Amino acid sequence: MTPFFLVSLLLALLPSIRAASTFSPARPPAQPLAVRSPYLSAWQTVGSDGGNGGYLAGQWPSFWPGQTLGWTGLIKVDGTAYCWLGNPANVPFVNQTSYSYTSTSSVYVQSVEGKVQITVTFLSPITPDDFLRQSLVFSYINVEVVSSDGKEHDVQLYTDISAEWVSGDRSNVAQWEYGTSGRISYHKVYRQTQLAFSEINDQTEYGNWWYSTTADKGYTYESGIDVDVRGQFSNEGKLKNTVDTNYRAISDKWPVFAHAFDLGRVGTRSTSRLFTIGLTQEDAIQFDGAKGVVPLPSLWTQYFPDEISALHFFQNDYEVAKSLSSSLDDKVQSDASAVSDDYATIATLALRQSFGATQLVGTNETQYVFMKEISSDGNINTVDVIFPAHPAYLYTNPAYLKLVMAPLFENQEAGQYPNRWSMHDVGSHYPNATGHTDGNDEQMPLEECGNMLIMSLAYYLASKDLDFLTKHYKLLDQWTQFLVDEALYPANQISTDDFAGSLANQTNLALKGMIGIKAMSVIANATGNSLSASNYSSIASDYISQWQTLGINSAANPPHSTLSYGSNNSWGLLYNLFGDKELGLNLVPQSVYDMQSTFYPIVNGKYGVPLDTRHTYTKGDWEAWAASIASESTRDMFYSDLANWINVTPTNRALTDLYDTVTGDYPGIYFINRPVVGGVFAQLVLELGLHP
Ligand SMILES: *[C@@H]1O[C@H](CO)[C@@H](O)[C@H](O)[C@H]1NC(C)=O
Ligand SMILES: *[C@@H]1O[C@H](CO)[C@@H](O)[C@H](O)[C@H]1NC(C)=O
Ligand SMILES: *[C@@H]1O[C@H](CO)[C@@H](O)[C@H](O)[C@H]1NC(C)=O
Ligand SMILES: *[C@@H]1O[C@H](CO)[C@@H](O)[C@H](O)[C@H]1NC(C)=O
Numbered sequence: 001m002t003p004f005f006l007v008s009l010l011l012a013l014l015p016s017i018r019a020a021s022t023f024s025p026a027r028p029p030a031q032p033l034a035v036r037s038p039y040l041s042a043w044q045t046v047g048s049d050g051g052n053g054g055y056l057a058g059q060w061p062s063f064w065p066g067q068t069l070g071w072t073g074l075i076k077v078d079g080t081a082y083c084w085l086g087n088p089a090n091v092p093f094v095n096q097t098s099y100s101y102t103s104t105s106s107v108y109v110q111s112v113e114g115k116v117q118i119t120v121t122f123l124s125p126i127t128p129d130d131f132l133r134q135s136l137v138f139s140y141i142n143v144e145v146v147s148s149d150g151k152e153h154d155v156q157l158y159t160d161i162s163a164e165w166v167s168g169d170r171s172n173v174a175q176w177e178y179g180t181s182g183r184i185s186y187h188k189v190y191r192q193t194q195l196a197f198s199e200i201n202d203q204t205e206y207g208n209w210w211y212s213t214t215a216d217k218g219y220t221y222e223s224g225i226d227v228d229v230r231g232q233f234s235n236e237g238k239l240k241n242t243v244d245t246n247y248r249a250i251s252d253k254w255p256v257f258a259h260a261f262d263l264g265r266v267g268t269r270s271t272s273r274l275f276t277i278g279l280t281q282e283d284a285i286q287f288d289g290a291k292g293v294v295p296l297p298s299l300w301t302q303y304f305p306d307e308i309s310a311l312h313f314f315q316n317d318y319e320v321a322k323s324l325s326s327s328l329d330d331k332v333q334s335d336a337s338a339v340s341d342d343y344a345t346i347a348t349l350a351l352r353q354s355f356g357a358t359q360l361v362g363t364n365e366t367q368y369v370f371m372k373e374i375s376s377d378g379n380i381n382t383v384d385v386i387f388p389a390h391p392a393y394l395y396t397n398p399a400y401l402k403l404v405m406a407p408l409f410e411n412q413e414a415g416q417y418p419n420r421w422s423m424h425d426v427g428s429h430y431p432n433a434t435g436h437t438d439g440n441d442e443q444m445p446l447e448e449c450g451n452m453l454i455m456s457l458a459y460y461l462a463s464k465d466l467d468f469l470t471k472h473y474k475l476l477d478q479w480t481q482f483l484v485d486e487a488l489y490p491a492n493q494i495s496t497d498d499f500a501g502s503l504a505n506q507t508n509l510a511l512k513g514m515i516g517i518k519a520m521s522v523i524a525n526a527t528g529n530s531l532s533a534s535n536y537s538s539i540a541s542d543y544i545s546q547w548q549t550l551g552i553n554s555a556a557n558p559p560h561s562t563l564s565y566g567s568n569n570s571w572g573l574l575y576n577l578f579g580d581k582e583l584g585l586n587l588v589p590q591s592v593y594d595m596q597s598t599f600y601p602i603v604n605g606k607y608g609v610p611l612d613t614r615h616t617y618t619k620g621d622w623e624a625w626a627a628s629i630a631s632e633s634t635r636d637m638f639y640s641d642l643a644n645w646i647n648v649t650p651t652n653r654a655l656t657d658l659y660d661t662v663t664g665d666y667p668g669i670y671f672i673n674r675p676v677v678g679g680v681f682a683q684l685v686l687e688l689g690l691h692p
């Protein structure tokens with residue numbers, strides 16, 4: 001059977017025939033709608049494991065772990081109501097003709113009976129070096145309507161959110177109000193009992209949610225029971241301008257908060273309406289830093305006197321946000337497609353997710369980036385999660401990398417961590433960065449020491465910020481001494497790939513330690529500690545020559561690095577080699593790079609190269625690291641497999657970094673929507689160089 005017949009057959013089996021949409025540059029496992037922070041993270045699930053194939057209408061948007069976020073869009077055309085977003089009862093869906101994504105937006109084009117065309121743009125801006133804008137946890141939805149048959153049509157537009165956004169427990173009581181500020185109309189919705197710094201099912205339990213619009217001509221609003229409010233619009237084409245004051249549980253007669261516009265006669269000149277969704281929390285993080293445990297404000301509080309002013313700014317900033325975002329989109333697209341189209345498919349999907357796990361926090365004097373280890377365990381500023389993600393920050397703004405490391409340095413330099421190696425994270429659960437004064441964090445001693453040294457030097461090379469190295473020299477040196485003791489023969493321990501099991505003498509982990517020691521020699525040299533510089537340099541060279549005997553099976557055909565010393569038939573992705581190239585250390589001979597480039601194609605599976613010989617699954621971030629330092633043909637193999645996987649995986653979860661190379665599915669409940677996908681930018685860090 002030809003693919004065409006297969007598709008026709010499948011379509012025929014669907015209960016209602018759906019005109020097909022195109023997907024460009026790919027059909028991702030989940031489409032990002034509003035992805036701005038660990039708590040503003042709304043997706044439309046796509047993959048066949050539960051997603052609807054990539055259509056905006058006919059399925060509810062969801063928070064990244066899967067729970068529904070009520071978000072509805074309706075449109076009336078010549079008296080008939082249709083749904084363009086979500087899955088409300090008793091309304092036919094519009095026909096989607098295309099979906100496309102860039103680094104910052106998801107764009108859906110839809111048709112209503114060939115009469116009007118709707119273009120829905122979800123824009124989640126990324127402004128890495130504009131902290132005022134980056135600090136706002138808000139996202140845009142722009143809806144543009146135009147006639148598609150040349151005739152004028154009578155059009156009304158509607159959208160609402162439910163209270164599902166305000167708590168991870170649908171039995172919690174929500175409260176709300178409607179307000180205006182200048183031309184801006186907003187619904188403010190929040191948990192009646194605020195639980196500061198708390199989460200349920202990864203949703204935040206405090207702060208205010210805002211669903212806003214600019215109240216142009218024809219505007220009406222309403223809050224109330226979902227079926228009533230939507231029914232009011234479907235019947236009347238306008239809302240009642242009333243507020244339901246019966247505050248109640250999220251799931252009790254489902255309160256919704258709606259905006260509507262009578263667009264009047266819409267012809268071939270398009271008309272659009274802009275909506276914004278966002279979250280304000282005055283205090284964002286509890287942090288155990290130099291002053292002991294203190295609450296830290298969201299950084300937007302430094303730029304705006306109050307939350308309404310922040311909302312006002314964001315709603316009115318669309319043109320600027322759009323233009324900044326399209327500059328970034330264009331830059332990523334042009335840099336990435338110079339490598340390959342497959343690479344651009346991956347990189348453009350990954351960038352917003354790598355920023356969407358982070359949040360800018362602090363004051364004008366002392367700023368921080370906090371990052372949630374989304375999906376795996378909620379740890380905060382996990383070193384080996386920052387590490388795979390860090391190329392995305394180097395590529396966009398190296399200062400972002402400095403700020404995400406800042407809490408780790410501050411906590412440990414304040415003497416709040418007793419071990420001689422680097423801590424794993426600055427707190428067990430976001431948003432509590434309350435440290436580990438007992439030293440009982442998840443122990444990845446070699447992993448995290450190597451990571452901190454490599455990232456510190458990378459930041460320095462990209463910024464020439466010598467003060468940074470001087471300030472942290474003592475701690476960096478302490479970690480290096482640990483590596484000198486431990487890197488050559490790593491004890492039985494876990495690496496960042498903890499889910500794969502612990503192991504002694506891990507070849508890739510030892511390599512990271514050695515690169516860390518060599519990185520410290522450069523740091524020592526730059527800071528005028530030339531004796532330490534030559535000492536560490538010669539230790540690193542000595543270790544790496546031993547490592548080439550210990551960690552490489554040179555008798556194999558073709559030869560390859562092993563998973564652990566002496567396990568001749570084992571192998572794995574030697575992704576830590578990237579650090580050597582990234583930092584320009586020339587510690588590892590080119591022959592090792594060439595050897596791996598020749599080897600990977602031999603063990604490549606249907607959807608990629610397994611992480612190592614223990615399992616058939618792999619990590620997309622580490623594949624991208626391995627690709628970035630491989631020969632061109634091996635590099636292209638990796639990116640082609642990854643782009644294909646993104647397009648066909650049955651997974652319906654926001655870009656998972658773990659997936660099976662045989663089935664293309666994702667093997668567990670972890671590794672959804674993690675920032676580590678920013679590791680894809682390893683390639684562009686090498687292409688463009690670190691030096692300013
Ligand atoms: C969607 O497309 C189908 C098939 O062409 C058509 O029958 C239906 O009327 C269309 N619906 C809308 C809302 O455009
Ligand atoms: C953070 O700490 C507070 C106590 O200060 C606690 O109530 C809250 O549940 C913690 N949050 C998480 C997500 O563990
Ligand atoms: C923070 O800096 C910005 C300018 O960068 C300034 O507008 C604002 O007033 C400052 N905020 C505080 C609280 O000092
Ligand atoms: C080199 O560094 C190691 C590890 O810190 C230390 O034990 C040794 O004494 C140093 N050697 C010299 C010559 O400084």
Ligand SMILES: *[C@@H]1O[C@H](CO)[C@@H](O)[C@H](O)[C@H]1NC(C)=O
Nearest residue numbers: 489490491492504505565566
């Ligand atoms: C690590 O490898 C070395 C050299 O092969 C060996 O002597 C040592 O026993 C190994 N360590 C462990 C914990 O297996």
Ligand SMILES: *[C@@H]1O[C@H](CO)[C@@H](O)[C@H](O)[C@H]1NC(C)=O
Nearest residue numbers: 521522525526530533534537
């Ligand atoms: C230290 O830096 C100088 C120049 O900046 C270089 O010539 C020298 O080789 C470096 N030494 C080490 C040990 O890296």
Ligand SMILES: *[C@@H]1O[C@H](CO)[C@@H](O)[C@H](O)[C@H]1NC(C)=O
Nearest residue numbers: 552553554555556566567568
């Ligand atoms: C592993 O391979 C090396 C050569 O790379 C060889 O010297 C060694 O004997 C082999 N070990 C085993 C257990 O086969």
